[in-house]
Structure formats: structure tokens, C-alpha cells
Amino acid sequence: MMTGESIEARIIAGLAKIKKTKPETIQKQASLIEDLAIDSLDTLDLIFQLEEEFHIEIPEEHQLRFCTVQDVITYVQERVGQTVARSA
């Protein structure tokens, strides 16, 4: 089962890959647009990776909630939690 920590590490690793940087340089409080300079293509790449990796589908309206790295982590933790709860 996925722990909160492993979700966090995997999301940060994914963002690092998109930004061609090392995971330790990605701060949880960082703004996706202002600090990490995530552009629209990066966002599509991120959504794709999250859906693939965590077996979830992220509707477009939910994507508006992603301002910081922490927002993404929280969102995925909630969604993965729901999936686990449903399957329990």
C-alpha cells in the first residue's frame, strides 16, 4: 500500500524529471508556475504522469487547484485514499 511519504517522494521525483533537475531542489511550498516555471506542456505531462502512476483520473476542473507542490501531493493523497477506501 502507498504511504503518504512514498506518494510525496514520487510526485517530487516526477516534477524533478519534468524540470530536468534533482528531486532535492524541489520544495513542497514551491509555486508550480512562479517558482518551478511549469508551463502548460509541463502541466499536461504532470497530469499524465500522476494519472498513470497512481491509477487515477484527474478531471480538468480539479487541475485548477494545483498552485503549489503541496497542493498536488495533498490532492493525490486524498484521491489515492479514496480509491483504497472504496476497494476496502
Add this chain to the structure above:
Amino acid sequence: MSRRRVVITGLGVVSSIALGKEAFWRALLAGQSGIKRIRSFDASLYASQIAGEILDFPAEEFFPCGAISRLSRASQLALVASQMALEDAHFDCKIRETDRIGTVIGTALGGAEVYENQLRRLMETNNPRRVHPLSVPLIMANAPAAEIAIRYGLKGPNMTFSTACSSGAHAIGYALDLIRSGRVDIMMAGGTEACIVPGVVAGFNSLRALSMHNNEPERASRPFDRTRDGFAIGEGAGVLILETLESAKQRDVHIYAEVAGYAAACEACHIVHPETTGTEEARVMELALKDAEIPTGQVDYINTHGTSTVLNDLTETNAIKKLFGPHAYRMSLNSTKSMIGHTIGAAGAVEAIVCALTLERKVLHPTINYENSDPDCDLDYTPNHAREKDVHVALSNSFGFGSNNACLVMKALS
């Protein structure tokens, strides 16, 4: 007004026998084959199971972490070759960011592996959402040229030629035309191909175009040999820096050779077969020599298209004899494809690099695996051993599917 002269000042090559021009040249002179059994996928059910793959390509050395996933293999190979060419030409494009430098790359199949992988995902998942959002920008044929321009800030024309096996040669010819016209001063020109993927190899197999010497891969590509039975598919990239003679002199850089002429011509005949009398291939060579203002009798060497198919090698030999007459027997020929296989859209560019090095170093690489003479192919193909020759004028032939022919004329700078 006299025409602007265009010279070659930088070379970058990535191939199955070596990375970089010096290692590449040494391997060519040694007659080393890069053809092996296919490793990138299970080809055990395929009629032809061999190819010139670039094994252990050190992509991580050239690209920062994560960048690889955003580049097709064709783009990766082109970027590495372009970096080598720029360094070789002592060029720092970032300093000269300008619209006077352009890029033109030839590729037949672009991001073929991305296309196949994403199609497989779609079929396996039956879910369109599982197709990666970057698929299209990775698959598109103009991605390699665009990636090069973006990396180095080259704001001049950015073009892609997709004319099958003559793509790389047309790219260089177009670069020559652009510089001559005065629209640009410098061009990064070349070709790239990375199409050793199941669907493409299967397609060439179905076309009966590939050699089936599976048990002796390194002996499979045997251009002009009587027992030739098809080409070995290869991957690779070649990029050249072309600039005006004036610019090269101003920058005080080494000049390999001059690109003296080019011709493009269509046989308008058949989608895959050449016109077998050689009339059309002779015509494109004649047009290129006219463009270069060089008489046929001055040509010392032809880097042939030399694919190792029955029809190509016979037709090309016929064409050379038709155009050059008795002089055909005095010239030297060779086939780079005997060692690296047919790199399709990259071939014309890689072979132009071979011509530049031949003109600079006055040595001909061999055509390997030439063991059985063919009475219909009776020219001097530089069989099996490298040879010194005082080469002043070289031709590079490229004949593509789609009746699409190209010829480049290069000469030593006098």
C-alpha cells in the same frame, strides 16, 4: 556577380561503428562493420533480424536528467551530432544568436519509436487518455531540426526534408542554396534516423528490401558483390556546419572541403523501384556537376548510394557508366553502407561527411564484403581495403523511395 562559395567547417557523426568523426573515420578505414543481430526488440520472427544499431548510446552523458523523455531517439542522435559539429567548427552559437544561421535536417521516419510505443499503449489500454501529451511533438518529423534550433538559438530558417533515403542529401543541398542566395550565412545541415523499431523493420521486410544474412550480420551488407541480397537497416545522424568561404576565413577555422554543387531530380517513375537503365540517376549527377561547373573528367571519387540491393547497385553502376563513359573505370567508388548499413534519412548527410574527410585526408575507405565480382557491376568499388588517393573532386549519390534523387558535389579547396 560571382556566386557565394560555401564550405564545410564542422562535422558531427553518430553511427553504429563509432561516435564522433575521428573514431568513425578510424573504424571506416579499418573496415569495421556495425551490423549485428537486433537487440532493441525481439526480431526472432522477422526475415531479416539484423541492423546497425547504436548500442549503449550514452544519452545520459549528453542530456540532463529528464530531458531524454522529451526527445525522440532521432532528435537525441541529431542533437549529439550537432553538438559535435559545432564544437568541431569552433562555434559558439549562443554568442552569435542570430537569424543569419539556419537549420535543416533530413529524416524519413522522425520519431518512429514514439509513434509505435504510443500506438501500442492505445491498443493495449483501449484508453485514449493513456497516449502521452507529448506524443505529437516527439513524433513529428521536424522535431530534430526544431530541437537543434531551440538549443542553440538558431533563428534562421528551420526546415525538414523527408524524402526517404535522400533526405540528408537534400538537406545539405538546400542549405547550400540558402547560403548561396544570401538569405543566411551559416547553416547547420544534416540528417538523422532512428527507425529500428518493429513496425518499420517488418515493413521493410515485407517489401523484401532487407538482407537475410542473419547468421553473419557483419557480412550482410555487401554492395556491388554478386551475392548481395538487400540492405541492412541502420540508425545514426550526421550534421555539417556549412558557411560562406568568407565567414570561414574571417573566423579563421579549418575548412574540410567546398560544397560546389547540388542537384535534386525526380524520376517520376515508381514509388520504390529505380529506373533501371540508369538514365535518371545519371541525369541528377550531370545536373549537380553542371551546378558545380565541373566537367565529368575531373571527378575522382563517388561515394555511392550503394545499398546492397540487387537493383540499386546495378542501376547506379549503369548510371555512372552512362554519364562518365570510359572515365567511370578511372574513378574510385565506395559504399559507406557496407559498414554502417542504410541509415535512411541520415545516409546522405553521413556520406557527405565521409566525402569531406576523404577530400581532407586523401584516403578512401573500403567497401567491405566485396568477395564475388558481378560482371554487371565492374567498376572500382575500393574492395575490402582502404587506399590512398589524391581526391580533389567527390560526388555523393543519394537515391530515395519516391523516385527522389539527389547528388552533392564536393571539392578540395584550391
